[in-house]
Amino acid sequence: MKVFNKKNIIIFVLILLFYAAVQALISTGIINSFYEITLATICINIILAVSLNLVTGFTGQFSLGHAGFMSIGAYVGAIINMNMNSTSGFLIGIFAGAVAAAIVGVVIGIPTLRLKGDYLAIATLGMAEIIRVIFLNMEITNGAAGLNGIPRYTNWLWLFIFTTGTIILINNFIKSSQGRACISIREDEIAAESMGINTTKYKVMAFALGALFAGIAGALYSSYFYFIKPTLFSFQKSIDILVIVVLGGMGSITGSVIAAIGLAIITTALQKYAELRMIIYAILLVAIMIFRPQGLMGTKEVSDLFKFKKKGEKIE
């Protein structure tokens, strides 16, 4: 299987076209600075949702601590970026934030991933709270007051690169043998184990990879919104990310992408109706859960819908 086959080239060109089109809209001011914020929120939420989907949707480990990993990336990225006010500082910050989050993911994952279901959810929830309280009490993070004056380097280019990068990498991971091992754990852990899959290893791997991308999202977030404080990364934030994953469909990357875009557009559109916003948002969620409990996409991807199987041709 060649990397540069016809299909990949077409996808690559389409991705570039999409980037250029949005960039053109930004340059001409059709997407103004207000809609750019929505765009940034969408991209960051996509990274968060897709990475959580790897842990919760594909590997079947119910995690409520994604905001904790995001906060590690956000703080590490912000502190490095504030001391190195340049694009390279920004990139080093993202890299360091991602690695720090992944290391914490491994350290926390090894003991907690022995737990199942509710117990794992509670353990990850507790872990995110511990991370938050640590940031609340550290000198370098400026405690409860938070860090302000973080330089803004996050723009459409970086958002685009990291978002598509996350989607492609996680998509490829799922289709690799490691990814299939993760899916088998979701389907039936005992059966997977009896087939010789080291379940702990793959669970920790998925967990660390999820944390890594959450760290990237956090670093992008801190550099876009100038200001971070510990309360931003509370339990509520983890739930927000989980809602996107569940809404889009656990086990569907395109589902997460669609849900992240849809929810951001709904939130922005309802911004003018402050009182009604939470009610409408909640009604939408309830309705979707009643009529499509498996989420918008279930475990299907968009490409599955356009599958026209010809003899001998293998799509995806």
Add this chain to the structure above:
Amino acid sequence: MKKKSFLSLLAVILIIGLLAGCSGGEAKNENTDENGSATEVKIGINFELTGEVASYGVSNVDGIMMAFDEINANGGINGMQIVPVEVDNKSDSAEATSLATRLMTQEGVVACLGPATSGDFMATIPVAMQNEIPVISASATADKGVTVDNGGNVNDYVFRLCFNDSFQGVTMANFALNNLDAKKAVIIQDNSSDYGKGLAENFVETFKGSGGTIVAQEGYVAKDKDFKAILTSIKGEDFDVIFIPGYYQEAGLIIKQARDLGIDAPILGADGFDSPVLLELAGAEALTDVYFSNHYSSIDEDPLVQEFITTFKEKNGVEPNAFNALGYDLGYFIADAIERADSTDPVAIKDALASTKGFVGVTGSFDMGQDHNPIKSAVVIKLDNGVQSSSVKVDPK
């Protein structure tokens, strides 16, 4: 294969169309009368109307709206009616950034008021600097990173209407030294908030600098309930006053437990004491010889203050708190600047704000300082049997 790429292309086009459809263009609908001069002026109101600190935001907005209604009823600013554009940032700093951007780039406001808390307000500062439209907060009291950035430069488009936390620490230290003749103080501070730590630091510095001694410095964290161990240990010491930099939830309990143990020294605090809950927790009897600094006092005999209190009660049915008073002043403050600028140009308004001299408000009259903080006096309120018995104005030095 052909069909598939066609579909993908279609999807991309649809997405682009969707995004393009979102942008409604720059809505700068400036209404003008037949002479071509503006008849209304838009002011952004970006506050915490829901979420965890909603009580501060809502109180501020009540005050602002009352001020705007009065101004509009009296013919507006130079003939222009004020049109407030109110948005809710959900007590979320990212939302505050996003809404500030929307107000400035979509709604065409000439200035933004709020948010009420320091963190959310800080999140709007870069937006204000970028769009060159002033933002003003009535109650963001944090010392660092508000009107002056981390590098020590003044943020041109950022103003506030309240004194900062360190000023209260200094004020209470001077008050203890000069008005209460205290020489020895005990501090019981909230170690879990920057507010408590900042106040304690400034109190200690000023108190020691003027010849006082700190006999003991104890700490607690938010949500503590039992302070008897701390209080018993300080009971044996010789001191004149107790300073409690913290919020009313814990301060109320500390005051009650201290008085129960027979500690009758004066107790000092800051604007974190300003809540009816303090009375509920401590009880009327314990709230004697208690002093705290605040932005305004409801027993101030100034006719302006009394008139504000009466009108506010008529309108809202409750006694105004300090946040209502600050909001009310904020409404008049921006109106005053637009009137003096005689223009709806944000840059001219910024200059007018910066050159404010002798602004008279319910929370005191002030000049705008070089660093965009008001040079303003604080009020030290004395509580006896749970009611405000006297108030003293303490001027900045």
